[in-house]
Amino acid sequence: MQEIDYVFTTPLGEIKTATYYSKGGAFIDGSSIKGFRATEDSDLYLKPEKEFTINGNNIVICDVLTHDKKEFHSCPRSILKKVLAKYKEFRFEMGAEIEFFITKKGELIDETGYFSDDFEFKELRKEICRRMISAGITPTVTHHEVASSQHEINFMHSEALTTADNVVATKMIIKRVCAEKGFEANFMPKPFKGINGSGMHCHISVWNKEKNLFYSPNGLPDFGKKFVNGLLSRASALCALTNPTVNSYKRLRPGFEAPSEIKWGYRDRTSIIRIPAHDSEGGARIEFRAPDALSNPYLVLAGMVIAGMNGVENGSAGEARGKLPTRLKDALKKLGCDEVIKKGLGEEFVETYLKLKYEEWEEYATHITDWEKKKYLAM
Secondary structure: OOEEEEEEOOOOOOOOEEEEEOOOEEEEHHOOOOOOOOHHHEEEEEEEEEEEEEOOEEEEEEEEEEEEOOOOOHHHHEEEEEEEEOOOEEEEEEEEEEEEEEEEOEEEEEOOOOOOOOOOHHHHHHHHHHHHHOOOOOEEEEEEOOOOOEEEEEOOOOEHHHHHHHHHHHHHHHHHHHHOOOEEOOOOOOOOOOOOOOOEEEEEEEOOOOEOOOOOOOOOOHHHHHHHHHHOOHHHHHHHHHOOOOOHHHHOOOOOOOEEEEEEEEEOOOOOEEEEOOOOOOHHEEOOOOOOOOHHHHHHHHHHHHHHHHHHHHHOOOOOEEEOOOHHHHHHHHHHHHHHHHHHHHHHHHHHHHHHHHHHHHHHHHHOOOOHHHHHHHO
């Protein structure tokens, strides 16, 4: 009898799994998943979609459907599919750079830096890549990142839905390999003060048949500039999706190679959008540097397509400028006012998402930290 791990993601970016002994799909209790269903209408259906083999285990990523197997408004994977279907004449090629810390009992375990020849962790990263290859995911580069105990793994870009699936599977592989070696994989954007945080920079190019609409021998063409400005003009609202936690905004600060301003540039890594160097049509793309790995990749890529294509379709009075939000609450307010993203994702979904995230913000805002006690208790 074959064991199959069914996998799906929640609107909050959690990866959920259960082991089944058939390929035929399964019903679940949606009321037990934040952001899914109320108790009085709780049945949802997992439809197997994308298969992987991880550690010898059969994994299948699922769409979440209603009890009668229709589209479910809060399934992040279905939301991305809906957005891509709207622009079916285009192909959105996307890639993701996954940065993370490897810790032991929550503590840093090396003091090396960018591209260091750290034998133990280089071998660990290679093992992660071998597992990725066996799962059908093609790694392109892995290395030690700038901060102590910080690492990065990139894989081959692909069509948007495949890339989002690959992000989910790669995070699962990273966690499992690190756990086998007695470590933890830490995807928090800013787990340690005073050193670089971790992002999940997303690369995108838009193709019409065999033509890359972001390519020109003279720099970014008009289509690409309109797409970029669409992202810039909705960057603050997108942060509610790309940077979905309280901790995310401790990364988006000046001084640690993370974006803090709404601007773009050709080689500027402080910009929210960077145009990477390339020497061919296939390499022409833009890099959106805001996202972090606690985000839901389906929602991130859907939001990027919605914002970018709105810029292409409607143009703009001028380039967006300003600062990125410095608090989750501010990003949520921007998302709540952005009719384009709300319509693109689905207003019912956005309403549910905002409710959950405001509850998370309120939990944080009313929590008394050790810092506060140390700072004020004796005054």
